[in-house]
Amino acid sequence: MTSDVQVTQAPALEMRGITKRYPGVLANAGISLDVRPGEIHALLGENGAGKTTLMNILYGLARPDAGEILVDGTPVEITSPHDAIAHRISMVHQHFMLVPVLSVSDNILLGEEPMAGPIFLDRARAHRRIRELGKTFGWEIDPDQRVESLSVGWQQRVEILKALYRNARILVLDEPTAVLTPQETKEIFAVLRRLRAEGYAIIFISHKLHEVLEIADRITVIRRGKVVGSRTPAATNEEDLAEMMVGREVNLTADRGTSHPGEVILRVEQVRVKDDRRSEVVQGVDLEVRSGEILGIAGVAGNGQDELVEAIVGLRRPSSGRIELAGRDVTHAGPRQRHRLGVGFVPADRHRFGLVLSFPLTDNFILTDYYEPPYARGIIRNEAAIDARARRGIRDYDVRTPSATVTTGTLSGGNQQKLIVAREFDGEQRLLVLDQPTRGLDVGSIEFIHGQTIAKRDAGTAILLVSAELDEVLELSDRIAVIYRGQIVAVRDGRTADKNEIGILMATGGSGASGSPSSPAA
Amino acid sequence: MDGLIQLLYSVPVLGLLFQFVGYVIEIVPRIAPIILQNATPIALAALCGVMCERSGVVNIGIEGIMIAAAFVGWYVGVLVQPALGGDPSAFFGVTPALLVALGAALLAGMLISLLHAWLSITVRADQIISGTIINIAAFGLTGYLNTLISTTSPNGAGAFTRFRPPPEIADIPVVGWIAEMLLRQGPIAMSLIVIVIVFQVLLFRSRWGLRTRAVGEHPRAAETVGIDVIWVRYRNVVLAGALAALAGAYLSMEGTNSFQQGMTAGRGFIGLAAMIVGRWTPVGALGAALLFASARALGDSISFARPPGELGTLLGQLPGQFFDALPYLVTIIVLAGLIGRSIPPAADGQPYEREKAAA
Numbered sequence: 001m002t003s004d005v006q007v008t009q010a011p012a013l014e015m016r017g018i019t020k021r022y023p024g025v026l027a028n029a030g031i032s033l034d035v036r037p038g039e040i041h042a043l044l045g046e047n048g049a050g051k052t053t054l055m056n057i058l059y060g061l062a063r064p065d066a067g068e069i070l071v072d073g074t075p076v077e078i079t080s081p082h083d084a085i086a087h088r089i090s091m092v093h094q095h096f097m098l099v100p101v102l103s104v105s106d107n108i109l110l111g112e113e114p115m116a117g118p119i120f121l122d123r124a125r126a127h128r129r130i131r132e133l134g135k136t137f138g139w140e141i142d143p144d145q146r147v148e149s150l151s152v153g154w155q156q157r158v159e160i161l162k163a164l165y166r167n168a169r170i171l172v173l174d175e176p177t178a179v180l181t182p183q184e185t186k187e188i189f190a191v192l193r194r195l196r197a198e199g200y201a202i203i204f205i206s207h208k209l210h211e212v213l214e215i216a217d218r219i220t221v222i223r224r225g226k227v228v229g230s231r232t233p234a235a236t237n238e239e240d241l242a243e244m245m246v247g248r249e250v251n252l253t254a255d256r257g258t259s260h261p262g263e264v265i266l267r268v269e270q271v272r273v274k275d276d277r278r279s280e281v282v283q284g285v286d287l288e289v290r291s292g293e294i295l296g297i298a299g300v301a302g303n304g305q306d307e308l309v310e311a312i313v314g315l316r317r318p319s320s321g322r323i324e325l326a327g328r329d330v331t332h333a334g335p336r337q338r339h340r341l342g343v344g345f346v347p348a349d350r351h352r353f354g355l356v357l358s359f360p361l362t363d364n365f366i367l368t369d370y371y372e373p374p375y376a377r378g379i380i381r382n383e384a385a386i387d388a389r390a391r392r393g394i395r396d397y398d399v400r401t402p403s404a405t406v407t408t409g410t411l412s413g414g415n416q417q418k419l420i421v422a423r424e425f426d427g428e429q430r431l432l433v434l435d436q437p438t439r440g441l442d443v444g445s446i447e448f449i450h451g452q453t454i455a456k457r458d459a460g461t462a463i464l465l466v467s468a469e470l471d472e473v474l475e476l477s478d479r480i481a482v483i484y485r486g487q488i489v490a491v492r493d494g495r496t497a498d499k500n501e502i503g504i505l506m507a508t509g510g511s512g513a514s515g516s517p518s519s520p521a522a
Numbered sequence: 523m524d525g526l527i528q529l530l531y532s533v534p535v536l537g538l539l540f541q542f543v544g545y546v547i548e549i550v551p552r553i554a555p556i557i558l559q560n561a562t563p564i565a566l567a568a569l570c571g572v573m574c575e576r577s578g579v580v581n582i583g584i585e586g587i588m589i590a591a592a593f594v595g596w597y598v599g600v601l602v603q604p605a606l607g608g609d610p611s612a613f614f615g616v617t618p619a620l621l622v623a624l625g626a627a628l629l630a631g632m633l634i635s636l637l638h639a640w641l642s643i644t645v646r647a648d649q650i651i652s653g654t655i656i657n658i659a660a661f662g663l664t665g666y667l668n669t670l671i672s673t674t675s676p677n678g679a680g681a682f683t684r685f686r687p688p689p690e691i692a693d694i695p696v697v698g699w700i701a702e703m704l705l706r707q708g709p710i711a712m713s714l715i716v717i718v719i720v721f722q723v724l725l726f727r728s729r730w731g732l733r734t735r736a737v738g739e740h741p742r743a744a745e746t747v748g749i750d751v752i753w754v755r756y757r758n759v760v761l762a763g764a765l766a767a768l769a770g771a772y773l774s775m776e777g778t779n780s781f782q783q784g785m786t787a788g789r790g791f792i793g794l795a796a797m798i799v800g801r802w803t804p805v806g807a808l809g810a811a812l813l814f815a816s817a818r819a820l821g822d823s824i825s826f827a828r829p830p831g832e833l834g835t836l837l838g839q840l841p842g843q844f845f846d847a848l849p850y851l852v853t854i855i856v857l858a859g860l861i862g863r864s865i866p867p868a869a870d871g872q873p874y875e876r877e878k879a880a881a
């Protein structure tokens with residue numbers, strides 16, 4: 001490749017000895033990092049290792065306790081995103097930074113508004129530029145569309161356009177692929193390669209090791225706030241990287257063993273569900289999950305999985321059909337009733353469901369059981385029991401936090417996810433509904449959660465697994481159901497299923513009619 | 523023609539409706555200017571609310587800012603009248619004393635708003651409590667000072683006067699009535715329409731408006747594109763203070779020519795209701811304020827000159843308070859979603875802290 005060119009080039013960006021302490025955690029302990037123009041530098045690390053913190057410091061969203069930042073070899077002071085933008089640094093954040101009610105173009109031009117005169121915006125000019133910019137990547141963008149009506153994949157594209165619109169030279173992408181389909185990821189990678197060829201200096205964060213190996217020129221691994229090493233993709237592999245991240249050997253593929261299915265726990269009959277816009281997105285689904293088996297649902301995001309899952313756990317009322325839990329009709333039962341019947345639920349969107357970010361960890365641990373003994377004594381909270389519960393969850397599931405009483409919102413994204421899993425996996429469940437259970441998790445945590453899932457199955461729990469990661473579905477499921485446009489189009493044995501066949505079924509429904517993955521409708 | 527109307531009036535229910543429409547058509551030319559006068563302080567208060575809440579700061583201290591500005595305007599008028607007062611000019615009765623008094627009222631409103639901004643943006647105190655404090659303090663202080671001052675019954679700087687369009691205008695149907703409504707006004711009520719249009723256009727077409735809305739919806743996203751959230755909020759809240767102050771000045775310097783204790787009479791709160799019914803847009807807020815003011819003007823008109831016949835008997839049975847309560851009734855209906863949902867800015871009322879919330 002172009003490696004000898006890079007070696008001779010000075011770094012576009014250099015961070016030296018960055019240290020940041022939060023109450024109880026040393027998030028960054030003297031991290032040094034550099035990126036050269038025309039280079040993609042991947043940053044790897046466990047959940048809570050300090051990647052986002054480091055990038056927030058670079059972008060002026062957090063102030064370092066020590067260390068310096070150099071752009072083109074000169075030390076710079078970055079105290080706000082405004083400064084970062086002035087140094088032509090742009091960032092795609094781990095969680096979307098888009099204003100949902102504003103249009104695509106208003107989101108993109110915000111802060112960098114083209115003006116017609118001293119007061120008014122020149123939207124026409126912005127539209128032209130956004131369309132042109134989109135076209136160079138093959139994206140047909142409607143600048144007038146509201147961001148809230150876009151699918152996550154298109155929101156991610158808008159984020160990238162927003163970053164590029166600012167004429168950046170240094171581009172940071174914090175887990176841009178976590179919510180993307182493999183197809184969308186491919187598209188984004190093509191964009192990144194172009195930008196690299198144009199001389200951008202790019203920092204890329206991801207937990208997906210194969211992605212990192214595919215796209216990066218250099219890989220730096222951090223653990224607990226410290227750099228543990230750097231590699232080139234040629235000189236390493238997934239196992240090696242995983243071990244560097246976690247500090248021990250990691251089993252990258254779960255050993256699913258054999259399953260011993262028992263009686264039917266969950267029976268879904270001809271269930272139809274409408275989404276928020278009142279269109280029917282689940283169109284007559286039949287499913288059965290037995291005790292001691294994992295049923296995986298494979299499908300491209302937006303084919304009705306979310307609504308089906310919400311109907312099963314009681315968050316959404318089916319418009320028709322029947323849902324049975326261990327022989328009891330629960331079609332009209334609320335979430336609490338179902339929870340008491342032994343349903344555990346790990347939701348896909350951890351910020352909307354499953355966590356109250358402004359609560360301390362302790363309260364989130366008892367969110368589903370707070371009204372019951374031992375956590376409640378009459379109408380009084382039993383603090384000792386609550387505290388013990390939180391400690392146990394934090395220990396058993398390795399939730400990285402300075403204490404059980406900090407606000408849940410300060411946890412890193414992956415650790416928020418581990419908290420939910422720790423709560424829902426605890427105790428005895430008849431049914432576990434796992435919707436994207438490992439989204440945003442590091443390889444070590446994925447290994448652990450996969451292991452726990454299999455252990456739960458072996459203990460006799462029925463498990464319904466929904467995941468956008470086809471590999472995860474293939475690895476864990478005893479049976480795989482493919483969902484396409486709200487219908488189950490095929491069921492395959494998990495051990496003999498063919499990845500290509502499933503992929504085609506997901507994309508086409510098997511009938512040859514193909515969905516268009518490039519249309520911006522949600 | 524008259525025969526036909528008599529016939530229509532005699533049909534039950536439908537007849538009542540016709541009688542009502544007939545009555546309204548009869549009184550509209552007379553009450554049209556009054557509607558805008560009634561609407562002015564309500565609409566200005568609502569605009570103050572829109573400007574604050576669009577940037578994410580709840581301000582329920584509008585009532586307090588209004589009464590304080592009404593008092594300051596009047597009292598500064600009293601103080602400067604001997605030195606600066608002169609004969610009212612032909613132009614809206616403007617005198618130097620009146621202008622100084624108006625300026626003082628605006629300044630007072632902006633200063634109180636600055637206090638609210640500091641408490642809710644910098645100190646991150648509860649915004650409802652900050653607003654409540656402003657209301658209680660403003661009422662107490664103005665009431666107390668007023669009793670001290672008014673024992674000497676001083677002469678104020680008077681009031682702005684209304685423009686007088688030629689009386690023939692009122693005879694032209696519809697167009698004439700609207701012209702009457704817009705023109706038979708003092709300077710503050712007249713400028714209201716201009717303020718609303720300018721505000722509406724700026725909110726949706728200018729950089730200031732876009733940034734304001736972004737900050738009120740998702741301040742962190744706004745910060746990540748380099749916008750200074752704190753500064754945007756301060757600026758809006760302080761500017762909004764001038765709007766509420768103008769509402770107060772209207773009461774003591776245009777609607778009347780003196781200060782009375784508690785003269786805002788809940789108009790600041792009705793303004794907040796107009797803001798909600800108007801869905802946080804300037805034009806919507808004006809529309810809601812006009813609706814509330816029309817109900818009020820109609821109520822007054824009915825109690826002064828009850829329409830004849832069946833309709834009169836029926837309306838006579840409605841208590842006067844019904845029309846006072848109408849704004850709140852409409853607001854409840856809107857909030858319940860019957861007329862259409864009214865969704866506040868997403869970050870409304872939430873203090874913003876830099877360097878918070880990880881992942």
Ligand SMILES: Nc1ncnc2c1ncn2[C@@H]1O[C@H](COP(=O)(O)OP(=O)(O)OP(=O)(O)O)[C@@H](O)[C@H]1O
Binds near residue numbers: 027046414415878
């Ligand atoms: N605002 C904050 N207040 C307190 N602690 C924080 C704050 N932000 C981050 N932390 C802590 O700093 C550590 C590093 O968090 P960071 O978000 O940088 O991790 P990360 O590497 O991005 O992880 P992930 O892969 O899960 O996103 C975590 O232990 C987290 O709890």
Ligand SMILES: [Mg+2]
Binds near residue numbers: 881
């Ligand atoms: Mg992170």
